[in-house]
Amino acid sequence: MPADFGEKLVIAISSRALFDLKESHQVFVQEGLKAYSDYQIDREDDVLAPGEGFLLVKKLLHINSLLPGKPSVEVILVSRNSADTGLRVFNSIEHYQLDVKRAVFSGGASPHRYLSAFNSHLFLSTNNDDVTNALSMGAAAATLLPSKRLDIDEMQxxxxxxxxxxxxxxxxxxxxxxxxxxxxxxxxxxxxxxxxxxxxxxxxxxxxxxxxxxxxxxxxxxxxxxxxxxxxxxxxxxxxxxxxxxxxxxxxxxxxxxxxxxxxxxxxxxxxxxxxxxxxxxxxxxxxxxxxxxxxxxxxx
Incomplete structure (x- = not known):
């Protein structure tokens, strides 16, 4: 039977917003796609550090434990990675025990076209072009900026x-x-x-x-x-x-x-x-x- 999200709050987030991928992104920028792909596959068991959107996602997923029997938040990974290079991202999701089950790996293309299919309420990315495309389709979207934030312990x-x-x-x-x-x-x-x-x-x-x-x-x-x-x-x-x-x-x-x-x-x-x-x-x-x-x-x- 097809699943749907009902009245859930649906958040879509890119891999670079969820995890710190600056180092591997520099490999892509300086050496190209093949070098990037090799770099990620060679390190697919190395856990990625949290990115700008990590703590927000962790807090949002925690909400699901507060309404017993009625999960209220769904987080979707939408990434320009391929499935091969995206395996490191999913391994890191598993390491941090984030309840993220659904993903789109668009192989270099902008993933914004999938947001409406997921009925996404918010899209977070570090790619300004993807965010601009999402906004042009009527989605709430923002480019997460490098910050000097302090992590806040409370789960609100x-x-x-x-x-x-x-x-x-x-x-x-x-x-x-x-x-x-x-x-x-x-x-x-x-x-x-x-x-x-x-x-x-x-x-x-x-x-x-x-x-x-x-x-x-x-x-x-x-x-x-x-x-x-x-x-x-x-x-x-x-x-x-x-x-x-x-x-x-x-x-x-x-x-x-x-x-x-x-x-x-x-x-x-x-x-x-x-x-x-x-x-x-x-x-x-x-x-x-x-x-x-x-x-x-x-x-x-």
Whole structure:
């Protein structure tokens, strides 16, 4: 009988986001595919070190032990490796006892075309082209950046999101970029009652909210916490709050920073991962937390 994922939260992640493959990637870049393939096969029993997305995946899979009889999270490996070179990745998955059973090895081609077949809610990669392709198909996707994060012991998963061009469309950001802060503030005040259009991560936030609701309904402590960390300030806060209310989605925390650097606030929140469209905010964040750049909207054109 064919399997399906039902109401599971489905996360797709590349091998280079899950594990540290910098050394072998340099072999590929400098010496080519044949040398890379030989390198991986010769070392297929050598366990790979964790990558930027490893701890996040570990925490997400832990959620499955908290709702007995109802696994709630599925992690899919999607990789440009071939099955031969990917064996080292699966051996490392087994070593760390990660419950990852499904994988796509696309043999050098971009694996983004399989995301919709898996009904993926989020795609994490270190390949910006694959992420851009995924976003163009309507998927929530981010490029994980090298960070100076500190591993957080507790098993609660803390997501943080920027607002414009991530949770929401970039319609308001376009006004800011093209006409300035005053025009942006006037537009948001005039349209405070008008919900913003959805951005690429709206569906992922909705999926997180649904999973949080399951824990609430059963009276269990929720292992997921969400926050929006935005450069907006009053009076542009009202439209954000009304938009989320219109969507029927809650955020546990909202930080309206009025242009302040986000890094220290993300550290204080304890984010496991932060998603932002603007490179300047990603640079501030990656000194403190795992950061996913979302190459979407006017800031990336």
């Amino acid at each position: 998963v803390r997501f943080a999101f920027d607002g414009d061009a991530v949770l929401f469309s970039d319609e308001s950001e376009r006004i800011y970029q093209q006409k300035g802060l005053k025009a942006f503030a006037e537009n948001e005040k005039q349209n405070a009652q008008l919900p913003m259009e959805v951005g690429p991560f709206a569906g992922f936030l909705q999926a997180l909210h649904s999973l949080q609701s399951e824990f609430d309904e059963q009276g269990l402590d929720c292992p997921i916490r969400t926050a929006m960390v935005t450069a907006r300030s009053a009076p542009s806060h009202e439209r954000v709050i009304r938009t989320l209310r219109h969507w029927g989605v809650r955020l546990d925390e909202c930080l309206f920073l009025g242009g302040l650097s986000k890094g220290a606030f993300l550290k204080a929140y304890g984010a496991d991962v932060f998603f932002d469209d603007q490179p300047i905010h990603c640079d501030s964040a990656k000194d403190h937390v795992t950061t996913g750049h979302v190459p979407h909207g006017i800031a990336n054109t």
